[in-house]
Amino acid sequence: MALDATSLASSTARTRRALDQSVLDIDCEAEAARIGDRLREIVARVLHRRGVVVALSGGIDSSVCAALAVRALGRERVLGLLLPERDSSSAATRLGRMVAKKLRIEHRVEDIGATLEAIGCYRWRDEAIRRIFPAYGAGWLSKIVIAGGPITYFNLVVQSPAGEVLEQRMDAPEYLQIVSATSFKQRIRKTIEYFHADRLNYAVIGTPNRLEYDQGFFVKNGDGSADVKPIAHLYKTQVYALARHLKLPEEICQAQPTTDTYSMPQGQDEFYFALPWREMDLALWGLNHDVPAAELAVAIGATPTQAERVYADIRAKRRATEYLHLAPQLVLAP
Amino acid sequence: MNMMNTEIVKSQVRQYVMDNFLMGQGAKIGDDESFMASHVIDSVGVLELIAFLEERFRIKVEDDEMIPDNLDSLNGVGRYLARKLHGAN
Numbered sequence: 001m002a003l004d005a006t007s008l009a010s011s012t013a014r015t016r017r018a019l020d021q022s023v024l025d026i027d028c029e030a031e032a033a034r035i036g037d038r039l040r041e042i043v044a045r046v047l048h049r050r051g052v053v054v055a056l057s058g059g060i061d062s063s064v065c066a067a068l069a070v071r072a073l074g075r076e077r078v079l080g081l082l083l084p085e086r087d088s089s090s091a092a093t094r095l096g097r098m099v100a101k102k103l104r105i106e107h108r109v110e111d112i113g114a115t116l117e118a119i120g121c122y123r124w125r126d127e128a129i130r131r132i133f134p135a136y137g138a139g140w141l142s143k144i145v146i147a148g149g150p151i152t153y154f155n156l157v158v159q160s161p162a163g164e165v166l167e168q169r170m171d172a173p174e175y176l177q178i179v180s181a182t183s184f185k186q187r188i189r190k191t192i193e194y195f196h197a198d199r200l201n202y203a204v205i206g207t208p209n210r211l212e213y214d215q216g217f218f219v220k221n222g223d224g225s226a227d228v229k230p231i232a233h234l235y236k237t238q239v240y241a242l243a244r245h246l247k248l249p250e251e252i253c254q255a256q257p258t259t260d261t262y263s264m265p266q267g268q269d270e271f272y273f274a275l276p277w278r279e280m281d282l283a284l285w286g287l288n289h290d291v292p293a294a295e296l297a298v299a300i301g302a303t304p305t306q307a308e309r310v311y312a313d314i315r316a317k318r319r320a321t322e323y324l325h326l327a328p329q330l331v332l333a334p
Numbered sequence: 335m336n337m338m339n340t341e342i343v344k345s346q347v348r349q350y351v352m353d354n355f356l357m358g359q360g361a362k363i364g365d366d367e368s369f370m371a372s373h374v375i376d377s378v379g380v381l382e383l384i385a386f387l388e389e390r391f392r393i394k395v396e397d398d399e400m401i402p403d404n405l406d407s408l409n410g411v412g413r414y415l416a417r418k419l420h421g422a423n
Contacts, residue, residue, distance in 0.1 A: 151370075151400045152377050169397055172381035320376040 019291050019299040024237040024281060028245035031238075035230050036072035042203075042228050043073065049203040049227070051077030053193050056107065058095030060255055061231060062207040064239050067246040068230055069205060070103045079196055080107035083189045085116050087263040098249050108196070112188050119188070125181035128174045133158050133166060143262035144170075144178065146272065150309055159264060182261050186222025203227035209239050211280055215314065216321020217272050224324060235281040274313045275300065283310045343391070344412045350386050351408075355379055365409045368402070380405060387411070393418050 017023070043049050051073060054066040069078045080103075082096040093109065100107035116122060129136045136142070139161035147155045147169070154175050157167045170178070190204075197204045206226025208218055213232040218224035231239055236257070243253045257277060258267055273280050279300040286296045297307035348363060355374050369375035375383060383405060384395045393415070395405075404414035 148397070148400050150402060151380055151405060153381060153397075153400055170381075171385055172378055175381060176378065316370065316376070319373055 019282060019286055019295050021237065021278070021282070023285055023289075024235050026234075026238050026241060028242055031234075032068060032071060032242060032245060035068050039069065039072040039228065039230050047203045047227050049197075049201055051079065051200060051202040052205045052228075053079045053081060053197045053200070053202050054205045054207070055081045055083055055189055055193050056096035056099055057207075057260060058089075058092040058099070058252075058255070059257060059260075060236075060239055060243055060252060061209050061212075063095075063099045063248050063252045064243050064246065065205050065207045065230055066099060066103055066105065067248055068242075070105060071246070075103060075105045077202075078103070078105045079200065079202065080105050081189075081193060081196060082107060082109040083112050083192060084109070085111065085185055086113040086122070087261065089258075089260055089265075092260055095249075095252060095255065099252060102249055110192060112185070112192065115188050116184055119184055121181050121184035121188075125178050128177035128181070129156065129158065131174055132156055132168055132170065135160070141263040143264035143266040144175075145266070149274070150312060152313075157264060183219045183222055185261060186219040186224075190222050190225050197227075205230065206232070208232050210235050211273065211277065211284060214284060215273070215317045216324045218324065220324045235285060236277040237281045274310050279310075283307075284314060287311050287314055340412045340416055343415050344408045346390065347383075347387075347411050348408055350390075351375070351383070354382065354386070363408060366407050368406050370402070370406055375406075383411075387415070391415055391419065 039052075043052060052069050054062060054069060056062050056066060066078060066080055080096070080100040082093050082100075084093050097107070097109075125142075126136065129142055133140075133156070136158055141159040143157050145155050145157055145167075146152055154170050155167050156170050156174070156178070157165060159165050193204045196202070204226050206223065206229040208223070208229055209231055210233055212218060213229065231242075234242070240253065256267065258265065260266075267276075275283060282299050283296055285291075286299070293307040293311055294304045296302075296310070297304045300307065300310075302310070344365070351363060351369070351374060352358065360374075363369075363372075363374065369379070369383075380400070384400070387393060388395060399414070399418075403410055405411060
């Protein structure tokens with residue numbers, strides 16, 4: 001299957017087959033080669049850098065990006081960074097090391113917990129949490145989950161040291177403060193990535209997949225910042241396929257996407273996406289190819305009304321996060 | 335809440351939406367115009383609108399009341415507040 005583009009939607013809609021997972025099939029070898037060619041060209045001829053920095057989260061996207069970079073540029077031109085903090089899962093660092101070892105790339109582990117402490121990340125976050133749950137403190141865990149629909153809102157979930165779980169809807173000030181405080185994590189990581197990139201005259205790789213890029217699931221000037229984003233055109237299903245093709249460790253190939261940003265485990269679909277990633281892939285592909293909601297409904301096991309809501313949610317997120325993709329806006333000279 | 339009061343409520347909400355979200359930019363909002371479809375209010379904007387309603391009209395917007403019928407247009411908000419404040423249908 002040729003890689004899809006929205007502009008091709010109309011011409012392909014009449015001839016395409018029924019919507020199912022097979023629409024996401026790709027020729028992995030050809031795609032890895034194509035990305036590699038373009039990555040070499042971008043790094044050498046557009047960015048004029050000597051290699052790339054990749055922050056390894058232990059997840060599928062950054063692992064595939066690192067593997068593609070090694071294939072394109074050679075392992076000597078790829079630096080892996082592992083940047084845990086106090087809320088990171090222990091698996092993240094272990095899996096990141098596993099990938100670096102598998103790819104035989106130089107890697108550094110830099111714990112950003114002290115930096116985040118100094119800059120106020122945890123203090124600002126916890127102060128907002130305590131406005132909702134005054135007892136919250138040492139030993140408690142927290143996360144944000146999405147709720148409602150079609151009007152969505154966000155609930156704060158906390159877990160006491162005794163294991164009691166409490167959940168409450170957040171007002172705008174608390175929601176915004178918690179999210180902006182935790183965004184320090186992505187922004188500090190990016191600062192360190194650019195330090196090492198500048199030190200080595202390297203470029204920084206951004207690791208979003210198509211779902212994340214399209215739906216604005218990134219922090220502006222945080223994980224959204226990069227010199228090149230080699231898999232932003234690939235659906236999550238296709239990233240998993242590439243991971244297997246590139247022979248990444250099985251544990252990586254089976255890893256489920258998490259945000260690894262909050263102290264309680266949090267799936268991406270709990271926080272942001274309307275559906276688990278397999279169904280989100282189909283929905284996004286369907287929307288990009290003018291597939292009727294009734295057909296999407298069959299493919300994801302939902303009602304037509306629910307499928308319409310998924311399409312509406314995708315469109316709404318595109319609108320709401322449009323500014324994340326914008327370059328700074330200028331006032332033109334008269 | 336009689337008809338006049340409903341109009342006053344809608345007028346206050348309209349003024350809040352115009353001031354807070356549009357900063358005076360853009361055309362007047364129609365009574366049945368969807369805030370979200372017309373890109374006036376997004377998910378964070380809904381939270382701000384709720385905070386305004388709760389403070390100005392001294393109500394508590396419950397989770398199960400956060401639906402487009404209640405919050406996505408001036409007429410919707412007007413009807414919602416009428417029910418909330420006076421139990422009107």
